[in-house]
Amino acid sequence: xxxxxxxxxxxxxxxxxxxxxxxxxxxPKAEDIDHRWWLVDAEGVxxxxxxxxxARVIRGKHKPMFTPHLDTGDYxxxxxxxxxxxxxxxxxxxxxxxxxxxxxxxxxxPFKRMIQTHPERVIERAVRGMLPKNxxxxxxxxxxxxxxxxxxxxxGQSPEPLTV
Numbered sequence: 001x002x003x004x005x006x007x008x009x010x011x012x013x014x015x016x017x018x019x020x021x022x023x024x025x026x027x028p029k030a031e032d033i034d035h036r037w038w039l040v041d042a043e044g045v046x047x048x049x050x051x052x053x054x055a056r057v058i059r060g061k062h063k064p065m066f067t068p069h070l071d072t073g074d075y076x077x078x079x080x081x082x083x084x085x086x087x088x089x090x091x092x093x094x095x096x097x098x099x100x101x102x103x104x105x106x107x108x109x110p111f112k113r114m115i116q117t118h119p120e121r122v123i124e125r126a127v128r129g130m131l132p133k134n135x136x137x138x139x140x141x142x143x144x145x146x147x148x149x150x151x152x153x154x155x156g157q158s159p160e161p162l163t164v
Contacts, residue, residue, distance in 0.1 A: 028065045028072060035143075036074045037159035039152075042123065043083040045164050050084060051126035053164045058143050059131065071136065075143045077159050082119035082148040086111065096125065120146035 038057055042050055056062055060072030086094065094111040114122055123146045131137040145154065 026065070027067060028070065032065065033070070033072050037154065037157040038074055038076050038162040039154075039159035040076060040078045040162050040164060041080055041150075042078050042164075043080040044085055046087055047084050047122065047126055050078075050164050051123065051130055053162070054078065054123075054127050054144065055130035057162065058127070058140050069136065071139055073140060073143060075157070075159075076145070076162070077152050077154050078120075078123055078144070078146045079150050079152055080148075081123050081146050082115060084115075084119070084123060096121075119148040 040050070040054065054076050057076055058073045060066050060070075060074070063072055066072055085091075091111055095108045096111070096114055097106065097108050099106045111122070124141075124144060127144055128137075128141060131140050145152065
């Protein structure tokens with residue numbers, strides 16, 4: 001064995017690496033990213049399945065050019081949010097918690113009251129929990145539009161139907 005040990009074999013193998021092999025990581029540019037619009041009907045669909053599918057599309061993971069630190073996702077319009085369902089006893093047991101920031105300022109809202117008063121918040125909170133908790137996640141949340149009934153003002157964007 002040589003005085004340098006295995007070091008000289010490592011150096012010699014690096015020295016004989018072919019120079020024409022170049023590994024580059026593809027990063028899409030802003031003009032390469034195509035943001036499409038999707039329409040999702042939430043009637044009778046379980047909330048978790050719906051939220052995971054929406055979060056995947058908003059994040060852009062369904063595209064081959066997905067990059068974790070860029071916004072490569074699409075816009076999603078959800079209709080019939082008031083008709084989303086939960087499986088098992090979750091409709092009776094699920095609660096939403098929020099806090100005002102003051103002592104004793106915690107409030108728990110049952111799912112049944114939330115779906116009656118603000119059905120869009122149920123889907124927005126479920127999708128929010130599946131997106132990154134940083135600046136990119138806050139930017140991606142703006143790509144979700146939820147409406148409690150079957151009408152929406154986004155016909156001009158001609159959204160394509162997305163099956164869940």
